[in-house]
Amino acid sequence: xxxxxxxxxxxxxxxxxxxxxxxxxxxxxxxxxxxxxxxxxxxxxxxxxxxxxxxxxxxxxxxxxxxxxxxxxxxxxxxxxxxxxxxxxxxxxxxxxxxxxxxxxxxxxxxxxxxxxxxxxxxxxxxxxxxxxxxxxxxxxxxxxxxxxxxxxxxxxxxxxxxxxxxxxxxxxxxxxxxxxxxxxxxxxxxxxxxxxxxxxxxxxxxxxxxxxxxxxxxxxxxxxxxxxxxxxxxxxxxxxxxxxxxxxxxxxxxxxxxxxxxxxxxxxxxxxxxxxxxxxxxxxxxxxxxxxxxxxxxxxxxxxxxxxxxxxxxxxxxxxxxxxxxxxxxxxxxxxxxxxxxxxxxxxxxxxxxxxxxxxxxxxxxxxxxxxxxx
Amino acid sequence: xxxxxxxxxxxxxxxxxxxxxxxxxxxxxxxxxxxxxxxxxxxxxxxxxxxxxxxxxxxxxxxxxxxxxxxxxxxxxxxxxxxxxxxxxxxxxxxxxxxxxxxxxxxxxxxxxxxxxxxxxxxxxxxxxxxxxxxxxxxxxxxxxxxxxxxxxxxxxxxxxxxxxxxxxxxxxxxxxxxxxxxxxxxxxxxxxxxxxxxxxxxxxxxxxxxxxxxxxxxxxxxxxxxxxxxxxxxxxxxxxxxxxxxxxxxxxxxxxxxxxxxxxxxxxxxxxxxxxxxxxxxxxxxxxxxxxxxxxxxxxxxxxxxxxxxxxxxxxxxxxxxxxxxxxxxxxxxxxxxxxxxxxxxxxxxxxxxxxxxxxxxxxxxxxxxxxxxx
Numbered sequence: 001x002x003x004x005x006x007x008x009x010x011x012x013x014x015x016x017x018x019x020x021x022x023x024x025x026x027x028x029x030x031x032x033x034x035x036x037x038x039x040x041x042x043x044x045x046x047x048x049x050x051x052x053x054x055x056x057x058x059x060x061x062x063x064x065x066x067x068x069x070x071x072x073x074x075x076x077x078x079x080x081x082x083x084x085x086x087x088x089x090x091x092x093x094x095x096x097x098x099x100x101x102x103x104x105x106x107x108x109x110x111x112x113x114x115x116x117x118x119x120x121x122x123x124x125x126x127x128x129x130x131x132x133x134x135x136x137x138x139x140x141x142x143x144x145x146x147x148x149x150x151x152x153x154x155x156x157x158x159x160x161x162x163x164x165x166x167x168x169x170x171x172x173x174x175x176x177x178x179x180x181x182x183x184x185x186x187x188x189x190x191x192x193x194x195x196x197x198x199x200x201x202x203x204x205x206x207x208x209x210x211x212x213x214x215x216x217x218x219x220x221x222x223x224x225x226x227x228x229x230x231x232x233x234x235x236x237x238x239x240x241x242x243x244x245x246x247x248x249x250x251x252x253x254x255x256x257x258x259x260x261x262x263x264x265x266x267x268x269x270x271x272x273x274x275x276x277x278x279x280x281x282x283x284x285x286x287x288x289x290x291x292x293x294x295x296x297x298x299x300x301x302x303x304x305x306x307x308x309x310x311x312x313x314x315x316x317x318x319x320x321x322x323x324x325x326x327x328x329x330x331x332x333x334x335x336x337x338x339x340x341x342x343x344x345x346x347x348x349x350x351x352x353x354x355x356x357x358x359x360x361x362x363x364x365x366x367x368x369x370x371x372x373x374x375x376x
Numbered sequence: 377x378x379x380x381x382x383x384x385x386x387x388x389x390x391x392x393x394x395x396x397x398x399x400x401x402x403x404x405x406x407x408x409x410x411x412x413x414x415x416x417x418x419x420x421x422x423x424x425x426x427x428x429x430x431x432x433x434x435x436x437x438x439x440x441x442x443x444x445x446x447x448x449x450x451x452x453x454x455x456x457x458x459x460x461x462x463x464x465x466x467x468x469x470x471x472x473x474x475x476x477x478x479x480x481x482x483x484x485x486x487x488x489x490x491x492x493x494x495x496x497x498x499x500x501x502x503x504x505x506x507x508x509x510x511x512x513x514x515x516x517x518x519x520x521x522x523x524x525x526x527x528x529x530x531x532x533x534x535x536x537x538x539x540x541x542x543x544x545x546x547x548x549x550x551x552x553x554x555x556x557x558x559x560x561x562x563x564x565x566x567x568x569x570x571x572x573x574x575x576x577x578x579x580x581x582x583x584x585x586x587x588x589x590x591x592x593x594x595x596x597x598x599x600x601x602x603x604x605x606x607x608x609x610x611x612x613x614x615x616x617x618x619x620x621x622x623x624x625x626x627x628x629x630x631x632x633x634x635x636x637x638x639x640x641x642x643x644x645x646x647x648x649x650x651x652x653x654x655x656x657x658x659x660x661x662x663x664x665x666x667x668x669x670x671x672x673x674x675x676x677x678x679x680x681x682x683x684x685x686x687x688x689x690x691x692x693x694x695x696x697x698x699x700x701x702x703x704x705x706x707x708x709x710x711x712x713x714x715x716x717x718x719x720x721x722x723x724x725x726x727x728x729x730x731x732x733x734x735x736x737x738x739x740x741x742x743x744x745x746x747x748x749x750x751x752x
Contacts, residue, residue: 081653081682088650103683110650114683274464274486277457306457307479307490 001037001073001097005057006066007086007107010093013055014083016235017046019207020053021079032076034122035095037069045125046079051204052125052238053211071096076117077103085112126227126238134168134192134221138212138232141219144175144186145205147339147366152202153179160244163199166228168192176249177202182332183252184339186366194221199246200228204239211237252369254357259324259349262317262361263297268345269337271299271311276330278303284373287330291315294322301330316344326352326372333358336368377413377449378472381433382442383462383483386469389431390459392611393422395583396429397455408452410498411471413445421501422455427580428501428614429587447472452493453479461488502603502614510544510568510597514588514608517595520551520562521585523715523742525578529555536620539575542604544568552625553578558708559628560715562742570597575622576604580615587613628745630733635700635725638693638737639673644721645713647675647687652706654679660749663706667691670698677706692720702728702748709734712744 017033025031025048034045042057059067075097086093089107096104101116145164153161158180165176173188208230212219215232222229230237272287279285279301290298297315302308326349337345342360349356358368393409401407401424410421418433435443451473462469465483472480477492521540529537534556541552550563584606588595591608598605599617606613648663655661655677666674673691678684702725713721718736725732734744 078682084653085650085685088646088653090646108687109689110685110687112653112683112685115681270464270466271486274461277460277464277488305491306454307488309461309486309488311484311486313485 001035001075002071002095003037003042003067003069004092004094005042005068006064007089007091007093009057009061009066011083011086013042013044013057014079014086016211017044017053017055018079018083019211020046020048020051020237022048023080029076029117029121030123031078031080032117032122033079033082034074034076034119036074036119037072039069039072042067042069045122047123047238050201050240051207052236053207054125054236054238056234058234073097074119075101075103076119076122077114081114085114126224126229128222128224128229130222132194132223134173134190134194135218136173136188136190136221138215138217138219140188140190141230142209142213144173144188145209147186148175148177148184149202149205150335150339151177151179151182151184151368155179159242160199160246163201163242164205165197165199165246167197168194170195176246178247178249178252181329181371182336183249183369184336184366185249185368188365194223196223197246198223198228199242199244200239201242204237208237208239211235252355253367254348254350254355254369256350256354257320257348257357258351259291259321260319261291261297261315261347261349262344263313263315263347265337265340265343265345265360267313268299269334271313272330272333272337274311275299275301275309276334277301278306278309279330284329285331286327286373287333288325288327290326291318291322291324294318324349324352326356327374328356328370329373332370336370340368377411377451378447378470379413379418379443379445380468380470381418381444382440383465383467383469385433385437385442387459387462389418389420389433390455390462392587393420393429393431394455394459395587396422396424396427396613398424399456405452405493405497406499407454407456408493408498409455409458410450410452410495412450412495413448415445415448418443418445421498423499423614426577426616427583428612429583430501430612430614432610434610449473450495451477451479452495452498453490457490461490502600502605504598504600504605506598508570508599510549510566510570511594512549512564512566512597514591514593514595516564516566517606518585518589520549520564521581523562524551524553524560525581526711526715527553527555527558527560527744528578531555535618536575536622539577539618539622540581541573541575541622543573544570546571552622554623554625554628557705557747558712559625559745560712560742561625561744564741570599572599573622574599574604575618575620576615577618580613584613584615587611628731629743630724630726630731630745632726632730633696633724633733634727635667635697636695637667637673637691637723638720639689639691639723641713641716641719641721641736643689645710647689648706648709648713650687651675651677651685652710653677654682654685655706660705661707662703662749663709664701664703666702667694667698667700670694700725700728702732703750704732704746705749708746712746716742716744 036043044055091107094106103116105112167174175186220231275287296312300310344361412419420431470482479492481488543550596607651663672688676686720737
């Protein structure tokens with residue numbers, strides 16, 4: 001195996017696949033990156049027990065030669081050392097592997113020798129059935145992940161709740177995340193011939209958003225027995241699926257609403273953020289909301305030892321009962337408000353011990369639900 | 377005590393004095409910032425056992441009113457909460473303290489109440505004798521700190537070595553730092569009527585460089601019994617001095633030099649940085665230098681388990697013995713090379729077991745000395 005590659009291009013690919021490589025693996029070979037030199041491209045693979053990232057480097061990028069392959073083959077090299085070496089080499093990189101997996105890397109007058117692993121011992125990738133597919137523009141995929149993944153459970157006690165439940169029906173996708181105290185739901189029309197629900201680890205989805213953030217165009221999604229695969233032109237992320245049954249959420253949405261108010265999204269976000277200053281003494285970051293004579297909402301929190309904070313904001317519209325007092329976990333409200341792009345939101349209350357429904361005005365494709373907390 | 381202050385200006389001052397406030401102090405009052413409202417200015421003070429930072433906010437800055445004092449007085453407020461509150465308030469800040477040290481902070485429709493401390497319990501500042509002074513442009517002070525402070529000892533076993541020894545003689549300053557394996561020396565002509573040597577904690581000097589980084593103009597230095605004070609127009613840093621006798625370094629400078637070579641500073645820095653990749657297996661980051669036939673220097677390191685790296689660089693000039701092999705702690709060499717601004721350096725060797733002298737070409741005001749390490 002022997003090739004010469006543009007430094008910058010190699011560096012970027014290594015840093016992308018490195019995101020899947022765990023330094024704390026019991027299997028030394030998994031701390032490495034698998035490099036496969038084909039006649040017309042170089043493939044880099046990094047993996048851990050949850051995700052696999054595969055990157056393809058073609059011979060030319062935007063008409064510029066970035067890669068010349070002299071001899072095909074494959075090897076696995078320590079991700080940590082490969083990445084540090086390549087970052088520090090000044091020029092094009094000439095990489096060559098001998099039959100004993102000893103790797104020689106040259107650049108200008110610098111010679112590095114590093115022991116590689118036999119690539120045959122590296123685990124193989126899951127097989128993809130390309131007949132069943134889903135197509136989704138990358139910016140929309142990123143958006144739905146950002147609008148839901150934050151709401152998953154941080155605790156491993158119910159593993160299904162640590163993932164986002166992605167349900168595909170003919171040309172329709174619905175994503176749900178909940179930790180049983182709050183819930184985020186987002187729906188989207190897509191191009192798909194897949195039917196079924198899959199629980200995808202939120203950690204994999206967060207990694208995916210970073211990876212495809214600069215990739216315009218369409219992401220293809222494939223599902224295998226225990227993996228979901230996200231594929232752009234040059235990069236693929238395989239994620240393990242979480243096994244188990246996701247709870248049915250249709251019964252959770254409130255139907256007996258007593259008070260519905262309209263507020264400015266950003267102003268409310270900043271007010272709740274301030275109120276959280278003194279809420280940390282409480283287990284649930286208790287922030288209190290109170291409607292005053294139907295025109296204003298009072299936001300306050302207090303800490304017996306430090307002090308208290310309060311402010312009032314204008315209610316833009318109100319329907320129903322004008323008398324309400326409720327305590328919420330301020331950090332949950334902040335998380336939900338941060339992912340709402342619309343300028344105005346509707347808060348719907350069923351009473352001080354019922355979940356609050358948060359929806360953007362003029363957009364019915366997503367909603368958030370937050371359970372109240374006891375204020376004593 | 378009552379005043380109205382520009383939000384941004386108050387925020388900046390709080391963040392500056394907060395740098396001296398330790399969150400982990402056994403005295404609750406020291407976790408606070410002392411605020412003194414005088415008729416014509418506001419003074420903020422933060423301190424811990426090593427340093428005190430004092431900031432003065434005048435009534436106007438660049439002709440713009442930033443402060444109105446309605447009632448003079450003083451109070452101490454938790455640095456953590458004050459800083460978080462002020463950051464999150466949208467407009468000018470109206471601060472008022474009642475006789476029970478209860479602080480009320482208002483901004484727009486937001487009201488915060490926070491319990492303050494009695495400012496009389498806050499420790500008082502050391503007295504300054506303004507007759508004995510030192511004047512130094514802030515950019516030069518920052519430079520000499522950067523060129524020496526990195527070389528102090530990280531270990532507390534000999535406390536004097538954790539400081540930079542600043543020796544003042546009539547209009548002359550010399551700064552020395554050493555951890556007994558390496559030494560950095562910088563000399564400078566200054567305006568001063570002080571004679572004496574003072575050991576200043578490197579941590580205080582590093583804090584000082586951040587504080588005066590955006591302060592053009594001259595820094596005045598005063599020395600009290602156990603403090604050194606650095607004063608710009610609006611900000612002062614008081615640092616505790618380290619007691620004890622600093623070692624005499626005049627005997628350390630080598631006089632029997634066998635080989636003197638000239639190299640490109642930046643190229644050597646990058647080469648040593650690369651060689652350090654495989655040096656971490658060694659206790660001292662062993663990097664080996666070897667002069668080859670008087671024209672090139674070979675830089676290499678190896679790790680039995682991972683691999684090896686080597687490169688050669690051109691020697692620009694050589695004097696004396698053309699045969700030399702030496703092992704150094706690569707990280708020490710990197711630290712020294714990073715603070716040399718000149719394009720070329722002179723390395724002077726007294727043999728493979730003698731300290732290496734590193735000096736910039738055409739600048740005799742500073743030097744570095746590094747002891748070799750055993751390579752087996």
